[in-house]
Amino acid sequence: MAKASTRAPVLGPAFIRLLARFSDADLPRTPPVLTERLAQWFDWNRALVLSNALDGSPPVAEADAADTGDGFxxxxxxxxxxxxxxxxxxxDADIDLAPSSGQDVDADYLPYRRHCVxxxxxxxxxxxxxxxxxxDLLAGQSPTRAxxxxxxxxxxxxxxxxxxxxxxxVPGLLGLHxxxxRDGGASLHTGVDTPDDIPATPAAGPWLVRFRQDMRMALLAELEVRFHPIDGLLAALCSR
Incomplete structure (x- = not known):
């Protein structure tokens, strides 16, 4: 019988949970307090700039900026x-796979690393x-939005x-995953057929299907993280 995992579940966004699953490291059960982490990332110069942006006089919006309605x-x-x-x-683009020897893990993973990067x-x-x-569009709408x-x-x-x-x-964590x-491929059974574009080598198998699915989920989760500030700006632009 397989030994059950004793690692505590990691709380946080889907992207963090995925990366924690790909890592052997024991991560904290609860994420650090956001304000404490930001305090470590802001030096005093940046803190002053942020303070001025928050507390100073609102920037003057450009005179030619106008609300163009729903079409905008x-x-x-x-x-x-x-x-x-x-x-x-x-x-989701096809990965340019080099011929695999089934022996050198780093060489076999290289096409996936390149795709990820x-x-x-x-x-x-x-x-x-x-x-x-x-x-830039938001800054031209009003002093508050500027x-x-x-x-x-x-x-x-x-x-x-x-x-x-x-x-x-991320590429390194995916490499470890x-x-x-790959090392446990002989005992991994996912019930998923191997796609035609995966070379028929000793290294290929259901475990590789799972890895490709995991890599795709990780990159999609990263895309969502990168879009968080964009979604916020877009919401501000569309608000009345």
Whole structure:
């Protein structure tokens, strides 16, 4: 009988729960307090900039900015949906698999690492441009919304380096997950047929189907994390 896991369940967003499942490390049962973690990430310079954005005089909205009605809101919503759909297609794109020896785990995982890194870069570029565009539109609506845009700019400048550093660990965690599934492939039974695009090598099998599904779920969950500030800006733009 398989030994039941004694690891405590991890609380938090789906992305964090997925990464915790891919890692052997014992993570805290409860996440750290958000305010305490932010205090560690903000140096005094950034704290002053954020304080000024929150408490200072609201920025003056551009004089030529005008409310263009429902069409404006629909256009922004449609553009966000288009960008999200494009990035999902990047995540779901075929992986360029090199011939597998079934012996070298690092070499066999390399195509998946490349796919993961390419998807992350695409997400970073597309969401960064979209976030900046929405922020510029918000800043032109009113002084109050211009302040919100300024706060978002400070938060992005402060948190993005930390976010990039943490997200850069995802391919490595997926690599560990790949190796564990591969090592236990002989005893793993998922009942899922192996897709035709997976090479018929000793390394391929139901465990690889599971890994590909897990990698896709992790990248989709990361996409949702990257869209959180965009969804907030879009909601502010569409509010009356």
């Amino acid at each position: 809101d629909d256009a922004q919503d449609a553009e966000c949906a288009r960008v999200r759909h494009t990035l999902v297609q990047v995540i 390419a998807a992350q870069r695409a997400m970073q570029a597309a969401t960064g441009l979209l976030r900046g565009r929405l922020r 302040r919100l845009a300024e706060v978002d700019a400070v938060m992005e400048a402060t948190l993005s380096p930390r976010e990039l550093m943490l997200l850069a660990r 790949y190796q564990r599934l």
